[in-house]
Amino acid sequence: MRRTVVNEAGPPDLDPLAPERADGATASRRLRIVLVAFTCDPTRGSEPAIGWGWAESLARRGHTVEVLTHPEFDSVQHAERRVADLGTVGERIRLHVIPEPRAPRWTGLLPGPLSDMAAEVRRYDGWQRRALAYARSHGLDGADLVHHVSYGSLQGGSALRHLGPPLVFGPVGGGQIAPHSHRRYLGAAYRQEALRTWLWVRCLSRRRSCHMTLREAAVVLATNRDTARRARRLSRTDTHLMLADGIQESLIRESTQERPARSGRPPTVLWVGRLHPRKTPELAVRAIAHLRSEIPDARLVILGDGPLRPTLEQLALRLGVGESVEFRGLLPREQVFTACDEADAFLMTSLRDSSSTQTLEAWARGLPVIHLGHHGISDFSAPGGAISVPLGDPADLPQRLAWALSGVLTDQQTGRCMERAALAWARKHTWTAKAETAEELYRAILPSSRKRPN
Incomplete structure (x- = not known):
C-alpha cells in the first residue's frame, strides 16, 4: 500500500438499459482506477463504508485502485490497518489523502441551517478542486478510468471529469425529498427539509458542475428512481439504477x-x-x-x-x-x-x-x-x-x-x-457482485472512451 498525504496548503440489479456483458477477450484486463471516495473508512457504516467497499472489492478483482479521500476522524488510520491486513490485495490499494479546505467566512453569516448547507457545499467543491489538481500533478491522468463514488450526490457533481480518463459517476442519490404530506412526523425540522428541497434538490442540481458531470460522464448510476428522474430532467436520459450499498x-x-x-x-x-x-x-x-x-x-x-x-x-x-x-x-x-x-x-x-x-x-x-x-x-x-x-x-x-x-x-x-x-x-448485493457489475460497465465504455457528444 502506498499512501500520499497532501500538505494543508497545497449480480446485481441494473435497469434494462444496462450495457451488455463484455466478451471474454476483455475479461482478464487489469485496470488502473482512480476512485473518488471523499469519505472512506472500513470500520464505519453508511457512506464511509461504501467508499471503502468499492476500494477493497475492486482491488480483490486484481485492479490497482488509486483512492482519493480526505481525513475524517481516524479514517486514514483505519484504512491503513485494513490495507496491511489484506496483504497482496492491499498492495493494489493506494491511498491519496487530501485535506478539505475551510469554508469561506461568508457562509458563517448566513442564518441557521442555510449556513451549514452552504459551508458543506463550499468545502466539498474546494476539496474536489484540490483532488483534481493533485491527481494531475501525480500522473493519475494516465489511469484507465475514474469512478466517483463519494460523496454519492447528484448535485455535488465531479470535478474529476476534467482529469481525462472516462468517468463513471455513482451510484448517487440526491433526488429524493421528504413527503410534504407527512410533515407532522418531522415537526419543526420540516422547515429545514423544505429548505433542503429548494436549495439542494432544485437549485444546486442546476449548477454547471452538476449539468456538465451528467453530460460528460461515460456512465451515470443512480441509487433510486427519484434521482434517476431528476437526472432525466437535467437531460441525462440513460441513467442506470444500482444500489449504492454493498455487504461483505x-x-x-x-x-x-x-x-x-x-x-x-x-x-x-x-x-x-x-x-x-x-x-x-x-x-x-x-x-x-x-x-x-x-x-x-x-x-x-x-x-x-x-x-x-x-x-x-x-x-x-x-x-x-x-x-x-x-x-x-x-x-x-x-x-x-x-x-x-x-x-x-x-x-x-x-x-x-x-x-x-x-x-x-x-x-x-x-x-x-x-x-x-x-x-x-x-x-x-x-x-x-x-x-x-x-x-x-x-x-x-x-x-x-x-x-x-x-x-x-x-x-x-x-x-x-x-x-x-x-x-x-x-x-x-455483495461487494464482490458489485465489483463484477462495475467491471462490465468499465469494459463497455473503455473501447469507446471518447467524450460524450455535445
Missing part, C-alpha cells in the same frame, strides 16, 4: 445456520439509525405502542443516538411503552450484527434516504424488514424478504406498520420464508 460475504449468515431460538424472550423489533427527524424514529415508537395491543410482550430495541433521544424517551413513557422500548445508543458494527441475530424483525421508518445500509445488513442476517414504500429502500427491497408499507394516510401509518410487524412476528412460517428470501437478496 463474510457478514452473510449461512442458510444452514439457525437463528437464535426465541426461547422465552419477547418478540423483538430492531430499529437502527441516527435519532434525527428525517429518520423518523417517532414512527417506530408509535408503531410498537399499537403492536402491543396485539402482542403485549413485544419490545423495540433502538440502536443509535442523536438529538431526538430525550424526546423519544418521553414519548415512550407517554404512550405507556417506556419499559418496552430499549435505547442502546451508538454501538460498534459487530454489536449491531449481534442485535440483528437477536431480533425477529427490522423496522425502517426514514422519510428521506437515498438507500439503506442498515436494511441490507439486516437482510444479510436473515432478518425480515418492514419499511416505508418510497425512495431507494423501495426500489431495492428484497422480494419476499420485506413488507413495504405505503405512505398513505399519515394518521394511521403507525397502526399499519404495527399490522405488518404483527404478521411477521405471529406467523413462524412467514418468518422462515422471509428469512430465506432475505439471505438470497443479500447474496446478490
Whole structure:
C-alpha cells in the first residue's frame, strides 16, 4: 500500500438499459482506477463504508485502485490497518489523502441551517478542486478510468471529469425529498427539509458542475428512481439504477445456520439509525405502542443516538411503552450484527434516504424488514424478504406498520420464508457482485472512451 498525504496548503440489479456483458477477450484486463471516495473508512457504516467497499472489492478483482479521500476522524488510520491486513490485495490499494479546505467566512453569516448547507457545499467543491489538481500533478491522468463514488450526490457533481480518463459517476442519490404530506412526523425540522428541497434538490442540481458531470460522464448510476428522474430532467436520459450499498460475504449468515431460538424472550423489533427527524424514529415508537395491543410482550430495541433521544424517551413513557422500548445508543458494527441475530424483525421508518445500509445488513442476517414504500429502500427491497408499507394516510401509518410487524412476528412460517428470501437478496448485493457489475460497465465504455457528444 502506498499512501500520499497532501500538505494543508497545497449480480446485481441494473435497469434494462444496462450495457451488455463484455466478451471474454476483455475479461482478464487489469485496470488502473482512480476512485473518488471523499469519505472512506472500513470500520464505519453508511457512506464511509461504501467508499471503502468499492476500494477493497475492486482491488480483490486484481485492479490497482488509486483512492482519493480526505481525513475524517481516524479514517486514514483505519484504512491503513485494513490495507496491511489484506496483504497482496492491499498492495493494489493506494491511498491519496487530501485535506478539505475551510469554508469561506461568508457562509458563517448566513442564518441557521442555510449556513451549514452552504459551508458543506463550499468545502466539498474546494476539496474536489484540490483532488483534481493533485491527481494531475501525480500522473493519475494516465489511469484507465475514474469512478466517483463519494460523496454519492447528484448535485455535488465531479470535478474529476476534467482529469481525462472516462468517468463513471455513482451510484448517487440526491433526488429524493421528504413527503410534504407527512410533515407532522418531522415537526419543526420540516422547515429545514423544505429548505433542503429548494436549495439542494432544485437549485444546486442546476449548477454547471452538476449539468456538465451528467453530460460528460461515460456512465451515470443512480441509487433510486427519484434521482434517476431528476437526472432525466437535467437531460441525462440513460441513467442506470444500482444500489449504492454493498455487504461483505463474510457478514452473510449461512442458510444452514439457525437463528437464535426465541426461547422465552419477547418478540423483538430492531430499529437502527441516527435519532434525527428525517429518520423518523417517532414512527417506530408509535408503531410498537399499537403492536402491543396485539402482542403485549413485544419490545423495540433502538440502536443509535442523536438529538431526538430525550424526546423519544418521553414519548415512550407517554404512550405507556417506556419499559418496552430499549435505547442502546451508538454501538460498534459487530454489536449491531449481534442485535440483528437477536431480533425477529427490522423496522425502517426514514422519510428521506437515498438507500439503506442498515436494511441490507439486516437482510444479510436473515432478518425480515418492514419499511416505508418510497425512495431507494423501495426500489431495492428484497422480494419476499420485506413488507413495504405505503405512505398513505399519515394518521394511521403507525397502526399499519404495527399490522405488518404483527404478521411477521405471529406467523413462524412467514418468518422462515422471509428469512430465506432475505439471505438470497443479500447474496446478490455483495461487494464482490458489485465489483463484477462495475467491471462490465468499465469494459463497455473503455473501447469507446471518447467524450460524450455535445
